[in-house]
Structure formats: structure tokens, C-alpha cells
Amino acid sequence: MTDQAYNFAYLDEDTKRMIRRAILKGLAVPGYQVPFASREMPMPYGWGTGGVQVTAATLRPDDVLKVLDQGADDTTNAVSIRKFFQRTASVATTESTGGATVIQTRHRIPETPLTEDQILVYQVPIPEPMRFLEPRETETRRIHALADYGLMQVRLYEDIARHGEIATSYAYPVEVAGRYVMDPSPIPKFDNPKMSDCPAIQLFGAGREQRIYAVPPYTQVVSLDFDDHPFVASKAEHECAICGSGDSYLDEVITDDAGGRMFVCSDTDYCARRAEGGAA
Amino acid sequence: MNELSGGFADPAIESAIAFRAILKVTARPGRVETLTGHSGPAPISSAAAAVLLVLVDRTTPLHLAGDHDNPALRQWIAFHCGAPVVAAEEAVFALGSWAALTPLDRFAIGTPEYPDRAATLIVDGHDFDAKPAELRGPGIKGKAKLALPERKAFIANRARFPLGWDTFFCGGDRLAALPRSTEVR
Amino acid sequence: MYVAVKGGERAIDAAHDWLDRARRGPPDQPALDSAQIRDQLSIGTARVMAEGSLYDPDLAALAIKQARGDMIEAIFLIRAYRTTLPRFGASLPVDTAAMQVKRRISATFKDAPGGQILGPTFDYTHRLLDFRLMADGELPADPPALPEAAPDQVPHILSFLNRDGLIEDAPADDAAPPDLTREPLELPADRPLRLQALARGDEGFLLGLAYSTQRGYARNHAFVGELRIGTVAVEMDIPELGFSIDLGEVELTECETVNQFKGSKTEPAQFTRGYGLTFGQTERKAIAMALVDRALRWRELGEDDQGAPAQDQEFVLSHCDNIQATGFLEHIKLPHYVDFQAELELVRRLRAGTADAAKEAAE
Numbered sequence: 001m002t003d004q005a006y007n008f009a010y011l012d013e014d015t016k017r018m019i020r021r022a023i024l025k026g027l028a029v030p031g032y033q034v035p036f037a038s039r040e041m042p043m044p045y046g047w048g049t050g051g052v053q054v055t056a057a058t059l060r061p062d063d064v065l066k067v068l069d070q071g072a073d074d075t076t077n078a079v080s081i082r083k084f085f086q087r088t089a090s091v092a093t094t095e096s097t098g099g100a101t102v103i104q105t106r107h108r109i110p111e112t113p114l115t116e117d118q119i120l121v122y123q124v125p126i127p128e129p130m131r132f133l134e135p136r137e138t139e140t141r142r143i144h145a146l147a148d149y150g151l152m153q154v155r156l157y158e159d160i161a162r163h164g165e166i167a168t169s170y171a172y173p174v175e176v177a178g179r180y181v182m183d184p185s186p187i188p189k190f191d192n193p194k195m196s197d198c199p200a201i202q203l204f205g206a207g208r209e210q211r212i213y214a215v216p217p218y219t220q221v222v223s224l225d226f227d228d229h230p231f232v233a234s235k236a237e238h239e240c241a242i243c244g245s246g247d248s249y250l251d252e253v254i255t256d257d258a259g260g261r262m263f264v265c266s267d268t269d270y271c272a273r274r275a276e277g278g279a280a
Numbered sequence: 281m282n283e284l285s286g287g288f289a290d291p292a293i294e295s296a297i298a299f300r301a302i303l304k305v306t307a308r309p310g311r312v313e314t315l316t317g318h319s320g321p322a323p324i325s326s327a328a329a330a331v332l333l334v335l336v337d338r339t340t341p342l343h344l345a346g347d348h349d350n351p352a353l354r355q356w357i358a359f360h361c362g363a364p365v366v367a368a369e370e371a372v373f374a375l376g377s378w379a380a381l382t383p384l385d386r387f388a389i390g391t392p393e394y395p396d397r398a399a400t401l402i403v404d405g406h407d408f409d410a411k412p413a414e415l416r417g418p419g420i421k422g423k424a425k426l427a428l429p430e431r432k433a434f435i436a437n438r439a440r441f442p443l444g445w446d447t448f449f450c451g452g453d454r455l456a457a458l459p460r461s462t463e464v465r
Numbered sequence: 466m467y468v469a470v471k472g473g474e475r476a477i478d479a480a481h482d483w484l485d486r487a488r489r490g491p492p493d494q495p496a497l498d499s500a501q502i503r504d505q506l507s508i509g510t511a512r513v514m515a516e517g518s519l520y521d522p523d524l525a526a527l528a529i530k531q532a533r534g535d536m537i538e539a540i541f542l543i544r545a546y547r548t549t550l551p552r553f554g555a556s557l558p559v560d561t562a563a564m565q566v567k568r569r570i571s572a573t574f575k576d577a578p579g580g581q582i583l584g585p586t587f588d589y590t591h592r593l594l595d596f597r598l599m600a601d602g603e604l605p606a607d608p609p610a611l612p613e614a615a616p617d618q619v620p621h622i623l624s625f626l627n628r629d630g631l632i633e634d635a636p637a638d639d640a641a642p643p644d645l646t647r648e649p650l651e652l653p654a655d656r657p658l659r660l661q662a663l664a665r666g667d668e669g670f671l672l673g674l675a676y677s678t679q680r681g682y683a684r685n686h687a688f689v690g691e692l693r694i695g696t697v698a699v700e701m702d703i704p705e706l707g708f709s710i711d712l713g714e715v716e717l718t719e720c721e722t723v724n725q726f727k728g729s730k731t732e733p734a735q736f737t738r739g740y741g742l743t744f745g746q747t748e749r750k751a752i753a754m755a756l757v758d759r760a761l762r763w764r765e766l767g768e769d770d771q772g773a774p775a776q777d778q779e780f781v782l783s784h785c786d787n788i789q790a791t792g793f794l795e796h797i798k799l800p801h802y803v804d805f806q807a808e809l810e811l812v813r814r815l816r817a818g819t820a821d822a823a824k825e826a827a828e
Contacts, residue, residue, distance in 0.1 A: 008292035012549065017337050020299050024335075025396040027306045028446045028459035030418045034396045035649035040544040045792030047799065058303070060296045070800045077799050079473040107803040119303075125796070136779055138652050145392035163815050169807035177418050177461065179442060188807040199421075201307045208789045210649040216307045216419035216461075236810055251802050252809065266803055 009056040010088040015039055019057035019212065023203060026214035031176030032144070033127050033211040041207065048081055048106060049207030051123035055085065055104050058119060058203070064092045066100035071108040071249065071266030078106070095269050107170075109191040111248045111270040114200035116217065122185045124206035127213065129173040129183040149181050152224065160229050172231075175222045176215055189223065190235045190249045196221035238263035243274035283352050286319035286326075287360045288333055294318075298330045305448070305457040310415050310424025312408060314453045320360075321352035328375060328404045328450035335400075336373050338362040343371035343387075346380025348404065375402045378429035384437075387445050395442040398460070403429065406449035408456070414465040415458070426456055434464040488533045502526035511716070511745025512536060516787065517543030518646070518665045520715045520744050537667075537787050544788055548646070555641070557709060559697045561719045561742070562621055566695035568746075571622045573688050573723055579619035584694060585746075622691040623721050623738070632723060632736040652779050659761055659778060660754075664743055666785030668750045674775045675756035683760045683773035686725040687739060694718045694746050718743050720751040724759050727766050737766055757781060 007013065015037075022036040041049040059065070065085055069078035073095040081104060082093050094100050097112040106123040114120060126132075130140045133151050143149065152173060159167040166172075172189035176182045184195060185204060195202060195215060202215040215221060225231035236250045241262040248270055250263040265271035288294040294317070301313040315330040324332075336342055342363040344353065349365075357363060368374060368386035381401055390398035412425035413434075426449075428434060437444040437460055444460030458464075489496065503510050503526035513525040517540045525543060532538035568584025571577060583589075597603075626632040642657035645665075654662070663671060678684055696716050700709040720741040728734030739759030741751035760775035774780055784790060
């Protein structure tokens, strides 16, 4: 049942047009952060307002929407965002990665490979990959304009000098289509390789920071590294205690107060399907 | 049917559906989608009419080139989009035949700091059956093909990436796109 | 067998039910009427309107009630409502010189045309809890009559200084200001855009910044040239009619500061200005806004960048919005299992590496 007091997918048409134009420019310049006049949404900044605005401007009434947070459909904020679109856009929803046409995500890329018929919308807290090296927007804008990414190389190299490896485990910076360095949102670096040459359209929304960016399908997305310290998509060296998967990203769960712990799939849809199918 | 008809009857739903076609062709250069059910005064195609209805409004100055700059179409645009009609240099969107849109160096290509501030050309009356060019780049698995009015302009446009304009091709109810990131061979 | 925790949806519904009951309080007490909040907590209502950027005392009062008195939550409710409202056009600039003032003071002149009007101020109250309010809250039996309405036109004090060329001129400008709520913030921002951001900025944040300028972090020697609170008419031009119509009136607080002078051998010395304008009776905010506005003007006035926070427009404008700030601050309550797990693995690996290295060194 759509809430009649609001327009389809909540946003007014002027706002959707503005967001749609930003999405298209983002696709035309992969990895470049397009400024957009983010609106105040009825949920707090930092809780997915960018992703929600991108999804709202993208949804068709016949879409099937999946919302996940930390890989799970049942995390509270995923539930809240899914309810928002059920209420304002009357779209069908699903927990199945394969059954969804639009997937909004926070912090994960589903384990099930995406297809050409899908759009993946990422919620982004800090879109600027250089932000923690250079807090000023005026300066980072210049860095991107000149593709002057030496600062990032220096930081990664300092990590190696200090720790013996690049000490970034999530929001690991990538280079898109050979030009822009981009923040992939706080996904674990385990997920980074899934972004490259992906058949689906990948859209990124940062509401508070007023930026939208995009990775078109089949675009090269390279995690920054060095020849002598190549990028490794690491995860916990365990198998899922529920479905037995040895190659999905795992959550660590504390099971007692005596150091007991177990590892289970972060992607609950993937895990449940494997468990049901008797894959374990 | 009068000279102002052909807009969206249910704007939120119809624009959402039309936008997804526009999104698809932009994300996948070479792909051709159909956009039906929209129309405006001649010579605008139904696909170009849909692109205007979805993307153009009071905040996006529009350049009308050649035969597309006529009173009936101006009136239709004023009614449905409200976009100010401007010279090529100030345009966020430009509508016309390929011949009418040239010379292309009049259009904004963005700045190094803001490459998004570049014009979008809506090439109307496009011949989708003309000799196809080979396309490579983001959005394309391997290579794709698309009929183009010429190749030279697009090769030059790609050479200044990330600056450059972006293009939609419209003819009848058919729509394709060539963002500046696409390599044309 | 471990089963992943489910039930997020039921948990949310239960939390919302609990929230409703907590907001209402014990049912044997009368429920708060939002009209009471509007009229008896009017300064709180004014803050919600100012930082919510929407002049509607009834909705601001409702928001305070719904937010259980959490002001930033109330401001958030108003902002989220405001953003859905259609725009019919822009009003003409309000004429604060034509303000019907209820309070008007100057710290720079003992007296001036129009006089000093204290109005309903806390300024000279002794901050002693008034336990009578707890008992019944009624006015004294025989309250003195309210003063006669102030004259219609009270000239701006700074206009007297300007007449003699003693303060920088601030000529009217017909250029349409940018709209922070419709266009992304672009830096560097000009003064109209900065003032717009400050007008909806967090009172506490601006208070702290303004205070820092007084303590020497880009000090600019501010005097309150004039502080006035009152109502002004809001008018809108209707092109179809060929004249403007009166839409109603709003209460505003306006603060003009007289700040340290500039000048050189060739240019005579002149005082400079800071400006604050906010909805409702919000004078702490308006004064703080004027001080921060003045600090941000260092470049156009040819002053030195002292590296003070209040001079740094990117710092101030990026962090003054409490809705942005609270959202991002509080979002760290959301699950971060995935990124935390990635960090956990990394730290374990690094520790293992360090242990190995130590072992090798010992051998």
C-alpha cells in the first residue's frame, strides 16, 4: 500500500530529475564523484540517505528490491529501509540476491554473482578516498583533477614500511577505468574484486557528503597495490559453521565467555540457500 | 491531441520507467532501447521527447538547434519542462540533428575540477541503420557496435577524457547513448 | 547449532511502541498540548524554526512534542518535512528596518532614535529557581500592563555610523542568493551562501566558535551595534498581478555587530560589520552568527589567516549543520560487523607477524 501523501518513491519529481542527471554523469565519468543537492530524508544522514535517494530515483514500480546491511537482510537498518520503499513505492521485495532487480547495500557485495539485469546501489559514508589524508574538499578536488594520487601511494607504502603489509582492511581504495581513484564504500577488501568487470550497474550514493558516483558494467576496477606487495582479498581462514562454505566472507560470532567463537557467512541469503541445498 | 499533448500522464511512474531505459543505454553504450508513448511537435522524435521529459527542467538550460528551434516545440518545452532556451555555449542539454548541432566545440566539456559540468547532446533523427562503428570501454563487454553519424568527433571527444560532452541518439522510438568514456574505432 | 539472529523487524516495531509510551508519560497526567509548547516554550520553538529553516510555530511545537523535547530530533523532523514542500517562489527580501520591534538594544550608543527596548529578556533576571512556577505557574496577581507598541519604523543604529562613513557600506544587492537546500555546497562559498548555512547552523556549535574568536582565535573586537527582535511582513511579487502581496509576518532576530576597523595610509579607517539573522527570538544564535560571519570575512577585508577555526570556511560550513553531524555521529551505532571483522583479521595477522619477528630476533 503506497502512502498517498507522498510521491512515488517519496522524492518529488524535480529532485528525482536532479539525481537522475547526476547518476548519468557519474556513469559517463566512471569513479568521479558528482556533486548533487542531497535532500533531507526522513532518516538520519549516515544511515543510508545517499543510497536511498539513488534507489528512489532509480526504482520502477515493477522492480523487486533487496536491501542488505552487513550482508544480512534482517539487520535493523536494512529492515527500516526496505519498509520505507514498501510504503512509498509499493515495490516487491525479496531476500534473494538472484531474484532482485535493484539491490541496496551497506558494507557488502553479495556472494552470488550479479547479472546484467541488476543494479547494485551502495550506501556511502565518506565518498572521498583521500579524505583521511587530506580533509579539505578544495584540495582533494584538485588532486582528482590532476590525477595526482601520489599521496595515496605514499600512505600505502608507509603501511608496508611499518606493518609489512597495506594495513587497510575495508574501504580499500580502487582505481576505476584507469583514471579516478574511488572509495568503494566500507566493504571488506575481500569484496573488491567483485566490483571489477561486473555485469551489473553499480551506483554509489553519499547523502550527507552530497556525492553520487558510478561504475558502469564491465569496467576495470583495480585495488591499489605494489608489484612487490600485491593486493590480497583476505577473509577469516575458516569455513562457515552453518553451510560449510570456504570461500564466502565470514562473521565471527562469540559463543560463550570462555573464548568460544564460530564463523558464519556474512551473506545470510547465500548461506541459507547453501544450507537448504544440502551443500554443507 | 493538441500541440501541448504528448507529455507524461502519470509523471512519477512514466518517468521512472523511461529513466531506466536511459540509464541502461548510458551504462551500456551500443545498446538500443525503445521509448514509446511520448510525442512532441515535429521534428522531435518520441524518444527525444521522453529524454526531455525525464531529464530537463527549469534548472537545465537547453539549446535548440536547427529545425528543432521552432515556436511549437519551444512552447511544448516551456509547458512540459520549463527549461530556458539558450545559446549552445550555455547549454546543459542540446537538442537537434547531428548537422545542426555542429560545430561541437561550442558545447561545455566540463572543467578538470568539475567534469560533470559538461553538456549532454540529444542527437535527434538518428539513423540507427547507418554504418556501425566499433565501441570499447566502460559498460561494454569486449566490444559493441553502434551506428554513428561520424567517428572523428567522438574519437576527439574521447581523447580529452575525463572532459567532454555526452551523447544520446534518438530516432523514432529508439534510443542509444555514447558517453564520453567510450572509445570509438 | 548456532542460528543467525533474526527478528529485526519485530524489534523495531516493539521499540517504536515503547517510544510512543515513553513520550506520552504516565497516562494519569494530562497530555501536553502542542499549543502549550508553542506558547510557553516559545524560545525552544523558535530554535526549532531557525535551525529547521521553516517558519511554522505550530509544526515546530508538534516536533518538540513528538521528539520528547530533544531539540535536534525536533529540528530533524522539521527539516525532513520542509524538504517535501513544493516551492511556489521566493519572497521579496524582508525589510528589517520596518520591523515591529519588541526588543531593541545597542551596546554602542547609550541612546538613539527609537530608544532602547529591553523586551522579554532573561538578561537581568537573577538566575534563581522560581519555585512558584512549580506550584502553579500563574502570573503575579496584578501584573503591570505591557508597554505601548513600539513605533512602526525604528531606524538601524548602524545607519547612523554609515552616514558619517565610519563603517563599511553594505549596499543593497539584487542578485538572487544561491539556495543551499537546492544546490550542493560549493567551496569556496560567498557571503550569502555562508550566511545561509550559518542561519540554519547549530546554535551550540556557532556559540563555541563565536566564543573562540572572543578569546583570541581570530579576535575581531565585536560590539553589538544593534540587536532587534520583532515581526516583519513577508511579501511576494506576483508577476501575473503586477504587484506584491502580503503573505503574513514572521518574527526575526537581527544582530549587527560593529567590528574592528580596517584602513591604511590611503584608505581612511572604517569599522567593519558582522551580521546575524534568524527566525524567532533566538538572540544567542544571532549574535554568534554575526561573530562567525565576521571571522569568515577575513580574506575580503584583507586580514591575515590566523589559522583559527572560525576563519576556516570549509571547516565551519562542513560542520555547522547539526542534522548532518548528529546523523553521522550516531550512525556508528549501526552494525559494523563486516568492517570490524576485516580489522580484526588484519590486527591478528599483524600481531602474528610481530610475534614471528620477535621470535626470529630471539633465536
